[in-house]
Amino acid sequence: MKIAVCVKQIPDPASPYQLDPATYNLVRPTEQVLDDTDRYGVEVGLQIAGETEGTVTLVSMGPSGNLNGIRQALAMGADGAILIDDEALKGSDSLTTAKILAAAMAPESFDIVIAGTESTDGYSGVVPQQIAELLGVPALTYAKKIDVEGSTVRINRQTATGYDTIEAPTPVLVSVTAGVVEPRYPTFKGIMDAKKKPVETKTAADLGITVTVNQRIALVVPAPSRSGGQVVIDDGTGHEKIIAMLEQAKVI
Amino acid sequence: MAWIFIEEVSGAPAVVGLEILSKTRTEGATTVLYFGKGSDAAFATLGEFGATDVFHLVPSDGSTGTAAAAAAISDLVAQHQPDAILFGQTYTDRDVAGRLSTRLDRTMISNGIDVSLDGSVGVTTEIFGGSQLVTTMFEGPGPHLVLIRPKSFPAESAGGGAPTVTTVPMPDAGHAGSARVTGSFVEKTEGPKLEEAAVIVAGGRGLGSVEGFELVERLAAPLKAATGATRAIVDAGWVPYSKQVGQTGKTVKPDVYIACGLSGAMQHLVGMKDSKMIIAINKDEEAPIFAVADLGIVGDVHQVLPKLIEALENR
Ligand SMILES: Cc1cc2nc3c(=O)[nH]c(=O)nc-3n(C[C@H](O)[C@H](O)[C@H](O)COP(=O)(O)OP(=O)(O)OC[C@H]3O[C@@H](n4cnc5c(N)ncnc54)[C@H](O)[C@@H]3O)c2cc1C
Ligand SMILES: Cc1cc2nc3c(=O)[nH]c(=O)nc-3n(C[C@H](O)[C@H](O)[C@H](O)COP(=O)(O)OP(=O)(O)OC[C@H]3O[C@@H](n4cnc5c(N)ncnc54)[C@H](O)[C@@H]3O)c2cc1C
Secondary structure (H helix, E strand, O other), X not given: OEEEEEOOEEXXXXXXXXXXXXXXXXXXXXXXXXXXXXXXXXXXXXXXXHHHOOEEEEEEEOOOOOOHHHHHHHHHOOOEEEEEOOHHHOOOOHXXXXXXXXHHHHHHOOOEEEEEOOOOOOOOOOHHHHHHHHHOOOEEEEEEEEEEEOOEEEEEEEOXXXXXXXXXXXXXXXXXXXXXXXXXXXXXXXXXXXXXOOEEEEOOHHHOOOOOOOEEEEEEEEOOOOOOOEEEEOOOOHHHHHHHHHHHOOOO | OEEEEEEEEOOEEOHHHHHHHHHHHHHOOOEEXXXXXXXXXXXXXXXXXXXXXXXXXXXXXXXXXXXXXHHHHHHHHHHHOOOEEXXXXXXXXXXXXXXXXXXXXXXXXXXXXXXXXXXXXXXXXXXXXXXXXXXXXXXOOOOEEEEEOOOOOOOOOOOOOOOEEEEEOOOOOHHHHOOEEEEEEEOOOOOOOOOOOOEEEEEOHHHOOOOOHHHXXXXXXXXXXXXXXXXXXXXXXXXXXXXXXXXXOEOOOOOEEEEEOOOOOHHHHHHHOOOOEEEEEEOOOOOHHHHOOOEEEEOOHHHHHHHHHHHHHOO
């Protein structure tokens, strides 16, 4: 199977996120990390490739920076990457993102395209479905378990109350939830090999896509914060304070 | 003119759809795109919450139907030209909305918590764990597509009568429409539902182990509370996903939320910070959950919870 995994480099979630006050775009530093959500997609891709003697190509849109995040995914074992890095794509919306990713993937005729269900930084949660429609393929979304048998892909699709089993023939898009598999850690050899793997860089113009923006952030204001509560160190009577609060709330 | 997309869940309109309809009907938006088998009871519920017109989209047997629904809606859009279409930020709604945005070549705004439909369409979203509010305006031609988070508005009956229902033909979506449903499994849950409970006791990794979660369940019993969880312990397999509270889980607004051994990560906070009262127990004084707590106890859950449970059981 020829597999593509959509992966995103994001600012390290451990450091506070900031908006550029002029454009309201998220500030993206040179040093970015692989979105944790996408480690699951990479692992699923590698497992299916392992079973089917396939290949895994990473596809990513965004500022390359020092490629740290992409190298993380290559070090896990992906074979190569296509990166779309273009100043004109700054602040693009989910649909533009999907158009770029789909245009980069279309010529390669992948059997399976894998994405996360939502990213950590933007979490619009619709890019995978937009890509599926652009590529004209079925979407098996919110997978918490995946099996491939011949050219049929089956998943357990997360629902609010449990899961559905759904299936579709390739070519197909699969979006995976965190927890679907245990992502592997890169080995030392993996990290060394990652440096030599091919990373192809393209621009929006190379893909024939012009960027349109149809939404404008009008206002960003601090949310009304909750009135400060009381924080006390437990001296063995913490439970009594909780009971007093529960009585105040009239739930006991 | 705005439309509201509502998925059928267990034979009834999804609650998030009724929440959105309760809001939009006050601005004259009462047309629903209803996706599911449908029944007189389901249509009556839509009418009760203010729907006057329903376009009924029925998935063909065994199909997930989402690709066909997007195709059918884009045909309806060409005929009627609505200004906006609102969806819930839920799984099936996202599947349909994403495909629809591609078909119509229209941008969409996700994670809305408020929407204004008079004149230009604007959406309010929360970012950075709800610490900042963003207002985004659509520009260019409609329909403008919006995904609204559950619990953004209260669902309130308007006492309306039955709506006019029009069944919409579902086009053949070809290969894109070839995903099929082969089975459906519902996890057994006991006690009050998370979304409806007046009290929620939620636990995180600080409970130490799956056995630690029993403390949460034992505390919930005398309070008739529902139990909730962070993604960390759902991923660890301690509790099923249906208990997850947060950005990728449920949004809850109970009277009291008791957070036990959970840090209060941004993605957890967005799902519970609008609870009326928040009580947190965490051994780390710096834990972000304390910033939203009305009462914070800096302490060990294994010390505080057993005493609390005993005191409540003895009342
Ligand atoms: C706080 C915030 C809010 C935003 N809100 C909106 C909004 O309401 N509407 C809107 O149109 N845009 C929004 N954006 C912009 C949006 O995040 C970007 O367009 C982004 O490039 C793609 O969307 P996502 O990360 O939200 O994707 P999601 O749909 O959440 O991502 C799901 C999966 O798609 C794949 N994927 C997504 N982006 C990429 C990429 N660049 N490269 C490779 N794979 C990718 C990954 O596999 C990812 O796991 C927002 C951005 C921020 C920072
Ligand atoms: C895209 C995305 C979506 C996400 N969606 C969600 C979501 O929907 N819901 C969600 O919850 N998370 C979500 N997360 C994960 C989130 O970022 C956090 O990782 C998670 O909420 C942390 O769970 P936790 O609080 O249980 O664990 P931790 O952050 O590890 O916190 C454990 C806490 O327990 C305390 N503690 C330890 N021992 C004790 C003790 N003995 N007594 C008292 N306190 C103790 C510690 O001080 C610590 O504060 C998401 C993440 C991403 C990237």
